[in-house]
Amino acid sequence: xxxxxxxxxxxxxxxxxxxxxxxxxxxxxxxxxxxxxxxxxxxxxxxxxxxxxxxxxxxxxxxxxxxxxxxxxxxxxxxxxxxxxxxxxxxxxxxxxxxxxxxxxxxxxxxxxxxxx
Numbered sequence: 001x002x003x004x005x006x007x008x009x010x011x012x013x014x015x016x017x018x019x020x021x022x023x024x025x026x027x028x029x030x031x032x033x034x035x036x037x038x039x040x041x042x043x044x045x046x047x048x049x050x051x052x053x054x055x056x057x058x059x060x061x062x063x064x065x066x067x068x069x070x071x072x073x074x075x076x077x078x079x080x081x082x083x084x085x086x087x088x089x090x091x092x093x094x095x096x097x098x099x100x101x102x103x104x105x106x107x108x109x110x111x112x113x114x115x116x117x
Contacts, residue, residue, distance in 0.1 A: 029063060032056075032060070032063060
C-alpha cells in the first residue's frame with residue numbers, strides 16, 4: 001500500500017470492462033459508495049465508463065491518502081502523549097527521590113540530636 005508502516009492489504013477487483021467492482025480492506029466514504037452504486041447511462045457508456053473509472057480510482061486514492069494522514073496524525077499524537085507521560089514519570093520519580101532524601105536527612109539529624117542529649 002505504500003509508506004507509513006501500514007500492513008493493511010488493499011485489493012481491487014475488476015470485471016471484463018476494467019470496471020472496479022469490489023474494494024477490500026478499505027473504508028470508503030458514503031459519497032464514494034453512493035457514486036459506485038449509481039447506474040451508468042446506456043448511451044455513451046464506453047467513454048463515460050472510462051472517465052468514471054479514472055474518477056473512481058482518483059477518489060479511492062484520495063480516500064486512502066486521507067485515511068493514511070489520519071492514522072499518521074493519530075500515531076504522532078500517541079508518540080507525543082507517550083513522551084509527555086514519560087517526562088511526567090521522570091519528574092514524579094525525581095520529586096519522590098528528593099522527598100525521601102529529605103526525610104532520611106531529617107531522621108538522621110534527629111537521631112544525632114538524640115545521641116547528644
